[in-house]
Amino acid sequence: MREDRRQLRRNETVREILDTALEVMAEEGVAGLSMAETARRMGMRPPSLYQYFPSKTAIYDALFERGMRETVGVLEPYRAELSRDPRGALLAGQQATVAWAMAHPVLAQLLYWRPVPGFEPTPRAFEPAVRQLELLRAALRAAVHAGQLSPAGADEDGVALYTSLTAGVISQQLANEPSAPVQEGRFTRLTPTAVDMFFHFYAPEESESDDSDLRGRRTPAAD
Amino acid sequence: MREDRRQLRRNETVREILDTALEVMAEEGVAGLSMAETARRMGMRPPSLYQYFPSKTAIYDALFERGMRETVGVLEPYRAELSRDPRGALLAGQQATVAWAMAHPVLAQLLYWRPVPGFEPTPRAFEPAVRQLELLRAALRAAVHAGQLSPAGADEDGVALYTSLTAGVISQQLANEPSAPVQEGRFTRLTPTAVDMFFHFYAPEESESDDSDLRGRRTPAAD
DNA sequence: TGACTCTCCTACGACCATTAGGGTTTCCTA
């Protein structure tokens, strides 16, 4: 309990730096982050920031990790649902992910694009992304197990295709209509349709229950 | 024929500036373009560039327009095919687009992402994009007309979903595996699968010809 | 109280985009 107080204060400052950096990026663009401006808003001189981060890249990395953690955290509530209705859980998770991305466009750009010249996330910052991918794979496998998806839907290609759908919807919305509400966005509102499309394509081989009315109005609790 | 010679030389220089800027961006990242570095590589002093472009943003805009023109031009060869086999033409066009994007990652990032803080394309630079969208819409309508696609596949949502597929595959590949060959890229190699998925989802209502073997090995001349 | 550490500072070097204004080359015209 000796230097807890100092450490506490330090962590507090680190958090404040990241928050302020996010603010700056929200106004100036992701690649427009400025150490000087960040410091200025905190009532500091720019060099003082280097007590907390060795470089601007390190700030990007910390923000990347924070974004990854948040975006994985968003999926947490739907893990329970996985055992009962994997497809429903996947749709809910997808909508939550898209909604989070539109609510945090700066972090989303950092995660889904590669907008900053010198920056590539360190393995440490990337680790949550690996977990997220494993979570998705598990969810798809659960859907296979539940007879909602053909086995091919959970193999490497299926996973890649699913993530492409996610990235595509988010990318298009961010690039073309960044400030539209999720429900109204020309692309984000198609999230349930995209999930339908995926499940329709990877429908199980022999099935007499739900194979004919898939094109219709799915996604009951979507809007 | 008065100032043709001067004008010619001037256009030549403009082209050289854009080419050099592309080189710089390829090395330093899209947002890492530097007027000074560009000038240096041309054996010029930085201020001289302002004889040709009023600002760095103007260079981005010119490159955006060039990229748009190129990416639309890539589709030109497949317009003829549209009347015979719209679906085949769409697939071929999609593969050509993805291949172009991977061959020109810098321009692709400029088109599909929004990596440069102050920059948004002017309407003039954006005009080819409008034409491209109309071309896609026409192609999808042709597929509807040919009985390869349900009408819903060519309406606003269908078009948006299709572009999301394109953007998704390209984004994921650029962000995660930028230097992989198109045929091997974890995402780009799924281009035919993605098109299949789209057509499968928007399959025409009543059809006795090709509805059962869609999941199988489509895309004959793909790899 | 003395020593140590943490935090913030000023000063600096090297880069950047952009503007102002001057000299030289190139080309057209009289």
Add this chain to the structure above:
DNA sequence: TAGGAAACCCTAATGGTCGTAGGAGAGTCA
């Protein structure tokens, strides 16, 4: 062929950036 204008490229300077070096003052411990 000579004059003149336009095009082109330059130097110099402003005000911004990231990042380093090194010093001053405050908080914390023995």
